[in-house]
Amino acid sequence: MPHVMISSKKCTGCHMCELACSAYHENAYRPSVARLYSEVNPTTGAIKGHTCLQTACAKCQEACPHDAIVTKEITVRVKGDYPSKEKNGEVVKGYVLVVDEEKCTNCGECYDVCPTNVIHEHPDRHVAFKCDLCDGEPQCIAFCQNPHVLAVDLKVDKKDKELQA
Amino acid sequence: MDFYKGRVLRIDLSAGTSAVEPLNMEWAQKYVGGKGLLLRYMWEEIAPKSDPWAPENPVILMTGPFAGTNVSTASRLVVGCKSPQTGILNDSYVGGSFAPEMKFAGYDAIIIKGESPQPVVVTIKDDVVSFVPAEPKYWGLSTSEIEEALRRDFDPNAKTLSIGPAGEKQILWACLSTDQYHKAGRGGHGALWGRKNLKAIAIRGTGSVTVGDDAKAFLDDLYRIHSEYVLTEDNLWANEEGTPVLAQIMSDAGVMPTRNWSSGTFDGVEGINSDSFVKIRTKNRACYQCAIGCRQFHEAGGVAGEGPEYETIALCGGNCGIGDIEALMKFNAECDELGLDTISTGSVVGLAMDLTEKGVKDFGLRFGEVEGYLKAPALLARGEGIGADLALGARALATKYGHPELAMEVKNMELPGYDPRGAFGMSIGYATSDRGGCHMRAYPIADEIVGGTLPPDTLEGKAQKVVWGNPAEGMIGENFSAVKFTGIWCDFWAITPEQVAQLFKHLWKREVAEDDVWKVGERVWNLGRLYNLREDVEPDDIPKKLYAEDGAHTTGASAGRSIGTETFKNALQEFYQIRGWDENGVPSEAKLAELGVDVRL
Secondary structure (H helix, E strand, O other), X not given: XXXXXXXXXXXXXXXXXXXXXXXXXXXXXXXXXXXXXXXEOOOOOOEEEEOOOHHHOOHHHHHOOOOOEEXXXXXXXXXXXXXXXXXXXXXXXXXXXXXXXXXOOOOOHHHHHOOOOOOEEOOOOOOEEOOOHHHHOOHHHHOOOOOOOOOEEEEEOOOOOOOOO | OOOOOOEEEEEEXXXXXXXXXXXXXXXXXXXXXXXXXXXXXXXXHOOOOOOOOOOOOOEEEEOOOXXXXXXXXXXXXXXXXXXXXXXXXXXXXXXXXXXXXXXXXXXXXXXXXOOOOOOEEEEEEXXXXXXXXOOOOOOOOOHHHHHHHHHHHOOOOOEEXXXXXXXXXXXXXXXXXXXXXXXXXXXXXXXXXXXXXXXXXXXXXXXXXXXXXXXXXHHHHHHHHHHHHHOOHHHHXXXXXXXXXXXXXXXXXXXXXXXXXXXXXXXXXXHHOHHHHHHOEEEEEOOOOOOOOOEEEEEEOOEEEEOOOHXXXXXXXXXXXXXXXXXXXXXXXXXXXXXXXXXXXXXHHHHHHHHHHOOOOOOOOOOOOHHHHHHHHHHHHHOOOOHHHHOOOHHHHHHHOOOHHHOOEEOOXXXXXXOOXXXXXXXXXXXXXXXXXXXXXXXXXXXXXXXXXXXXXXXXXXXXHHHHOEHHHOEOXXXXXXXXXXXXXXXXXXXXXXXXXXXXXXXXXXXXXXXXXXXXXXXXXXXXXXXXXXXXXXXXXXXXXXXOHHHOOOOXXXXXXXXXXXXXXXXXXXXXXXXXXXXXXXXXXXXXXXXXXXXXX
16 A cells, blocks of 8 residues: 655655645644654764555554544555656555544544654644645655655555455 | 744843844845845944954854745855954855754744853753753763754754864864754854853754745745756756865866965875765765755765865865875864864865975974874864964964965965966955855856866956856856855755746745846845945955966966966956945945945945
8 A cells, every 4th residue: 555655775864855744734844743754863874764654554543542543545646757766657546544633532542652653743733643645646755856866755565454444 | 924934032141041033024125034134133233343252242043034945955054253263254154954943943043142151052942942051061072972962961853053172162263063064164153152152052943934825836836946957967966976076176177275285286186086985985965955965975994974075175185185085084074073164274284284394393294194184183173282373273373483475365264175376266256255265155166167168267257257157057156146145055056046036936925037136146245345344354365376476386287377466456456346346345335225235334
């Protein structure tokens, strides 16, 4: 199933993905509420990417006592003309996990279980927020534009967990 | 308010207090941000002809309007002060991630005044400003150590700006560090922080930068701008090789300072050129919000880290007769940790080697000898042994030992890595640079050597190029450098006035003509000139041997070439005429009125 990955080998730590993510979702640049992030040690240059694996992980969904993490159908198309990006131009259909803000009580169960630390309480709305693949056109991938880098990419996991109807 | 936060944070180190005030938006309209807005604040905040070390004189941190957005490379911070080294304006630029974090914390600018009674670290988390004693924990730490300590003790996501031991000792060219390898290098900001007892600022911001009602439309336009203008072959050289590529080019052209500027061609350049650095390269990193990523990491001889860049290769390599890549890596890393500007350090060490070899004074330093060379930065930063003499700087050191002609500086700032005897246009660029010996204001060498469209061995037409540049071909003149420094864009995006206009359109929410862009640059440059005239700046000149008939090199690719004293003086007058300044370089009332400069001498 489609999800975003950051290659820690290729990533330069420019944080363009976080900026674009927040601008898309918050209508303002606010990387502290980005749905993914790249952890950079300035001295060693070591990098670790943090992204949501969606249905391939689904720990948040399993932990949610209120059924507020919902499986949603999605059609993803990576923006741009990147010959070396895996899914360039390809339309990928699948599922994504989104927060039903009506049901979410901000209980925090999902925050504790997320293995990549990418689901949190929204500072203004006080419900969980997470990656939704930008309704099918992930801005993080679009803004990883340097042809020598292309660290943020769409992956499709085959060993998917069984989807709920 | 879009792009700007509209807020200035004032820090009073004497009282240990802080306050927030509105950003002067009238000035922001006129001078945009970065350099322009910085100079306007400096005009107001620094008493004319005051002592640069006076506690009431500020160090100002200024962002550009595009910091904290996806606008590529516009994450740079400018730090400003009246320089203790030159006595005139000093604007020093640094990449990394500090400026965007300032915006997210809610500030366009931070004005730091006063002198703390005890060494101090200032921490800023959005609206909360704290003063933390720097002793015994932080004072004395190297630049990487203080950064790690503050991430550990204050916030793992904190961005820091700090001094190393050289700043604590108030060495005249001590720099400010951020993200370890990024330095606001020139003019002694680190020395002022040391005097102010300010070890570091650590900042964390969780707020936002808005760009208008429709951030998605802004994203779409930036995606296009990056595809069309940023990630082009013309710019990606910086990602592929970075500035080390200049070493071989400059040496071959007779432009690379070698053995204290006694030649422009370094016989050991193969050891420290780009081919050699590519072999020990480990990875690329980028500054915040930069799609290019020019920061080359290298590993050799037990030293791993970013750099060195070309200026360091030239001044700490060729100028010291060092062609040993491991020694150069060590020297560079040592300067980084101590918080020393490598241009001035390499220049002064090269001068001390020259004085030693000429039998004037034995500093135990000789061209190409690694042992003494590697000890020099630490001695300098601590003022021990020969360090006390080295810390005088090139001009005072050479004068002390009776050889002022050996000091290669302009307005007491040591010159960077381009010898004008091999690229004549640089002579006017150095002479008229608003902060002293600097290559970042005008770079005619881009056409003279790198692009090869102008003959390097004539000054004809060069004054025009120094003023206006040729940005369509990637050559920066002073007026357009002043535009880039308002943004604040990095040189590695060879942005054009037309592309700046496309971005200013988002900022000003109206159609912007190229002429509007040029006007900003000329306005800012004239404001800087007024500032320096108010400080009784020295006449515009460069070391005589760089233009005198008897100063020509006898070896290397630029051997036998001299500009000529008359030719140089005439070109300087031509420069003033083009600018609308009088023969002493004073802007005319008509020029200031035309540009809308809002201050007068």
